[in-house]
Amino acid sequence: MSRFAALALLCIASLLWACPPSPSAPADNLCAAPEDNTEVISQQGGLSVSQADFDAELSAIPERARARYQQDRERGELINRILLNKALFKKVKEEGLLDDPAVRNSARLAAEKAYVNALFKQLEATAVSDEAVQAHYEENKARFARPMARARHILVKDEQLATDLLSKIKAGDDFAALAEQHSEDRGSKQRGGELPWSTRDRWVKEFGDAAFGLEVNQVSELVKTKYGFHIIQLLEKRDRQPMEEVRPGIERLLSRNAVRDYREAVRGELGLPAPGAARAGKLPPNPHGAGKALKLPAPSKKSAAQPAAAGAAGNQTKSGSAAGK
Helix, strand or coil: CCCHHHHHHHHHHHHHHHHCCCCCCCCCHHCCCCHCCCEEEECCCCCEEEEEHHHHHHHCCCHHHHHHHHHHHHHHHHHHHHHHHHHHHHHHHHCCCHHCCCHHHHHHHHHHHHHHHHHHHHHHHCCCCHHHHHHHHHCCCHHEEEEEEEEEEEECCHCCCCCHHHHHHCCCHHHHHHHHHHHCCCCCCHHEEEECEEEEECCHHHCCCCCCCCCCCCCCEEEEEEEEEEEEEEEEEECCCHHHHHHHHHHHHHHHHHHHHHHHHHHHHHHHCCCCCCCCCCCCCCCCCCCCCCCCCCCCCCHHCCCCHHCCCCCCCCCCCCCCC
């Protein structure tokens, strides 16, 4: 392929990334704006950018990064990018490269892939509904079982001081205030001694055993560890990770399963072997019969019920406190 042909393909692919064409769209009109959204928002060098152009380019950007393009500077940069793509595509047309068979074929394949990706995004959006996420969580509660506790403590090396502080707490003095004033754990004293959620094994054994043996709001007796003497108060306890904490992992799982199930349904409809079957010398016949159509499944709770390691989401990190190992 010539250098100009390669340039043409890059320009077309860039435009298709933002707005894939309809199957019937002419090759020189790959990104025509919809008739109901042609408001011109920028013009330069005989080229114009419509609101539809901007929206299409924005949709190709990961959703978490889109908010920044509401600011004038970033919005202007995106508009300039669209203008540059349009100028490059104009050069492609002037060179007559839209008639190059290799370029047209590559553009067609790129358009097909863009449509398939759009289909997958639609499947993923359906698969990760609140209902599907909740269903997966309820059906796989055992996978999210992870006893955790949240506590606060006061750490001092002097046993007599620890005994005096414990007496003050039992007499009604404020635990957080005493922690800020006396605790030698620099990682937690400014937070009134509070530690993040933790599993028992993330703390040194003596501390973990004592904390998990308390009732909520109960204060321990003195607990001796290699760091000194601790006074511990249990703030919260839970048996499993809450759904909102593991939701991102569940959503990723359901998205993958929805695309996989749909892809495999189409593979079965065509009678195609599983990936790697040809290399293994295994080419099973079409289980549905040659040419027999298979109704493609809509995303459902079937995907949600797949046993998977979504529970790995939300892994606890070390607190950096003296209570940790």
